[in-house]
Amino acid sequence: MNHPETFVENSAEFVGALKGRTTLISGACLDVFGNRFFRDLVRHSARIDRYARGTGSVLAKAVAGRHVRFATIDSDCCLDYEVGTNRIVVNREFFDQIGARLLDDIALSGFVRSVDARRFVRVAIRSAVRMVIGHELFHPAQGAPTIDVVRAAARSLGWNEFAKFDVDADVRAALVEAVLSCGEYGPVSYGKILHHFEDALAFQLRYCVPIFGCPESKPHKRSRAAALTLQLGRVVELNRKKGGVSQTEFKSVTMPLYVKFDEAYSELGVMGLDPLVYLGSFQFDKNELRPFFEQLDKGNVESLVMQAIELNTRIGLSNL
Numbered sequence: 001m002n003h004p005e006t007f008v009e010n011s012a013e014f015v016g017a018l019k020g021r022t023t024l025i026s027g028a029c030l031d032v033f034g035n036r037f038f039r040d041l042v043r044h045s046a047r048i049d050r051y052a053r054g055t056g057s058v059l060a061k062a063v064a065g066r067h068v069r070f071a072t073i074d075s076d077c078c079l080d081y082e083v084g085t086n087r088i089v090v091n092r093e094f095f096d097q098i099g100a101r102l103l104d105d106i107a108l109s110g111f112v113r114s115v116d117a118r119r120f121v122r123v124a125i126r127s128a129v130r131m132v133i134g135h136e137l138f139h140p141a142q143g144a145p146t147i148d149v150v151r152a153a154a155r156s157l158g159w160n161e162f163a164k165f166d167v168d169a170d171v172r173a174a175l176v177e178a179v180l181s182c183g184e185y186g187p188v189s190y191g192k193i194l195h196h197f198e199d200a201l202a203f204q205l206r207y208c209v210p211i212f213g214c215p216e217s218k219p220h221k222r223s224r225a226a227a228l229t230l231q232l233g234r235v236v237e238l239n240r241k242k243g244g245v246s247q248t249e250f251k252s253v254t255m256p257l258y259v260k261f262d263e264a265y266s267e268l269g270v271m272g273l274d275p276l277v278y279l280g281s282f283q284f285d286k287n288e289l290r291p292f293f294e295q296l297d298k299g300n301v302e303s304l305v306m307q308a309i310e311l312n313t314r315i316g317l318s319n320l
């Protein structure tokens, strides 16, 4: 295994990044993480299939014989299949923004030794690489291989419908991340993977959601983040329970959810996406749900999870 130091440029630059709040992720580091991810998808596809709803074979097929390179792309597109080559180019801008948020967290967390801070960055950036690329690689399997097709789908179906595709890809990416990171520590089990799944979902909510944001003008983004938060609440509750996690419980809490709310923030509709199942409509006082939805893009995961667990109890999602 590579020593963490190899993944940031050098000590002077690392300290400078901490002081100046500039990016500290080298392009070579991102390329290494990306290409290892491709290799691991192929190598561990059967295990990923087993624990991540068949996602392993789909992603292994998407990356077989290909390699990845990070670059600054002059568009809002995250990932591009380079024509005429076997290369996938990933827009690195997003990872620089995550790096900046990590620097803020390091400043607050009070790491004493720089090696610990470096390790924190290394693990976090690897998670970001695996989950962002994992999400994007799944869109072609959903029938939306390019950003133009995504836009056409959203235009005709509505953004709220397309947000369900995003939630599905988010949850699959978090499960793939959970299986791969769990596998580094020996034999895997439903219970062990579920702890890594909790970390992966929390990572998405803490680092990815705030970058794209979910303002009031984009209710589909709020729905997507709220669905992930309620799901994380269910996972946290199960992880806190004593005793092992059964296959049935694992399948239940890894089921992606989707939620819809009204303009008065007083009614919540909840559905499961796999299997497709209606889970109920729930009434609240006018504006009662507003504070929860307004906090979703602040990245304050601990507070959000507490609220999600309370909400899950009130609407019965805890007992599924």
Ligand SMILES: [Zn+2]
Pocket (backbone or CB within 6 Å): 135, 136, 139, 166, 169
């Ligand atoms: Zn997407």
